[in-house]
Amino acid sequence: MARLIRVLLMLALLGPALAQAAIEVRDFDDPVMRERFASLTATLRCPKCQNQSIGDSDSPIAGDMRQRVYQLLEDGRSDKEILDFMVRRFGDYVLYNPRLEGRTLLLWGLPAALLLGGALLVVLVVRARRRASSRRLSADERARLDALIGREEQR
Amino acid sequence: MKRRLLLLLPLVGFLVLGGFLYQGLSINPAERDSALVAKPFPAFALSALDDPGRTLDASLLQGEVTLVNVWGEWCPTCKQEMPQLLELADRGVRLVGVDYKDSREKGRQFLAEFGNPFEVNLFDPEGSLGFDLGVYGAPESFLVDADGVIRYHHTGYISPEDVTEVILPEVEKWRD
Numbered sequence: 118m119a120r121l122i123r124v125l126l127m128l129a130l131l132g133p134a135l136a137q138a139a140i141e142v143r144d145f146d147d148p149v150m151r152e153r154f155a156s157l158t159a160t161l162r163c164p165k166c167q168n169q170s171i172g173d174s175d176s177p178i179a180g181d182m183r184q185r186v187y188q189l190l191e192d193g194r195s196d197k198e199i200l201d202f203m204v205r206r207f208g209d210y211v212l213y214n215p216r217l218e219g220r221t222l223l224l225w226g227l228p229a230a231l232l233l234g235g236a237l238l239v240v241l242v243v244r245a246r247r248r249a250s251s252r253r254l255s256a257d258e259r260a261r262l263d264a265l266i267g268r269e270e271q272r
Numbered sequence: 273m274k275r276r277l278l279l280l281l282p283l284v285g286f287l288v289l290g291g292f293l294y295q296g297l298s299i300n301p302a303e304r305d306s307a308l309v310a311k312p313f314p315a316f317a318l319s320a321l322d323d324p325g326r327t328l329d330a331s332l333l334q335g336e337v338t339l340v341n342v343w344g345e346w347c348p349t350c351k352q353e354m355p356q357l358l359e360l361a362d363r364g365v366r367l368v369g370v371d372y373k374d375s376r377e378k379g380r381q382f383l384a385e386f387g388n389p390f391e392v393n394l395f396d397p398e399g400s401l402g403f404d405l406g407v408y409g410a411p412e413s414f415l416v417d418a419d420g421v422i423r424y425h426h427t428g429y430i431s432p433e434d435v436t437e438v439i440l441p442e443v444e445k446w447r448d
Contacts, residue, residue, distance in 0.1 A: 164408040177373070178408040181399060206406040208307035 141180070143187055150190055157186050157199060160214055164207045171211075306425035307406055313340070313420050314404035321371050321379050321393035328394055332368065333420045337446050339439065340414045341390070342370045342402055345378035347410040349429050354386040356430045361389035365443050369393035372402045372410050415439075417446040 145151040158172030163179040171179040171186075182203065189199045203211050215221045254262065308314075313333050320326040333340070341357060343350040361367050369390035371379040376395060383393070396402055405414065415424035424442045426434070 164406070176408075181403055185403065205307060206404060207408070208305060208406065210304055 141183070153196060154187060154190055157190075157196060158183055160212070161186070161200070161203055162211045162213050164211055170213065303427070306422075306427075308414070308422045309425055311422055313414070313416050313422055314401065316394070316396075316401045316404070318394040318396055318401060321369070321376060321383075321395040324376070324395075328392065330420060332392070333416045335418055336366050337418055337443055338366045338368050338416045339443070340368050340370060340416055342372045342405065342407050342410050342412045342414075343382075344372045344374045344410050345382040346374065347372075350411045351382075351386055353411050353430050354389070356432055356435050357389040358387050359432075359435055360439060363440065365439070366391055370401055370405075371395050372407065373397060373399045413439075415442050415446065 143154070145154065155172070159170050161171045161182060163169045163171045163174040163176055163182070165176040165178045166174050169179070171182045173179075185202075186199055189202060194202075200212065209215065215224060217225050313330050315330050317327055317329050320328055339360065341353075343353075357367060367390045369392070371393050374382075374395075374397060376397075379393070379395065383390075394401065399407075405412070409428075411429060413426040413430060414422050415426075417423050423446050426438070430439060
């Protein structure tokens, strides 16, 4: 009985490993190529899915796109050429990292503009406070302050 | 007074953000501009579905406004779309089919069962033309003008309303 359970357990543990074997395997002689493939398939967005990279998606089109990325890498194309190739067919939608161009200027520029605006605001507020606190009290104000904190006797 | 107005700043920020998010609710993420509109139809060399010996290329799309429909036997929506395509053919629209990621036999069976509105069908078992067209799921349709330039891209199902309200007006627009 114990042996049977052990065998069943081992089979259960084997399950995921066998399932993994069904996933496509690609050979890269060059580790740099493997890195580039991994990063390209992570930054290209699957056009069929709402929010998955082609590296993560099981949809047929994502498989086709991975295959094409692999072929283009083998052909010695640059990353930019490969991204251009995909954008020409599937549009800007497939880029997780939008390019800096007229249409995306607001997208890229707004955070920087907000940061600068915030920094400017902080500087202005700090300077206004400092000026207010360093201003000399008039004789009238001094008398009122002394009265309030009860320092009259000491004078 | 100036200070008071400054207090409204967070509210204004909230309203702007809210406006953006509210607009986002009504955007259909599946609808987006095709990268191929106003570009020439990609080059291809594929055999005809009903005749493996006949090779067709992009010159097929010269000279007349043509609706290129990408379909497959495996695609249920394509079956629902066939009556609309038959109607378009009846109304004089020239249709060319792309049998996408299919086998010859299944493609022929499909046409025998659901009707054949196409002047000719390109057989694209590897999906190579589909890939160059940026097709990510059938059915998809491309309206190509007489110079072989893509003028309109319809992703997904052509409904009976789309026939009269979208496709036919587009065909008319590019016929001149």
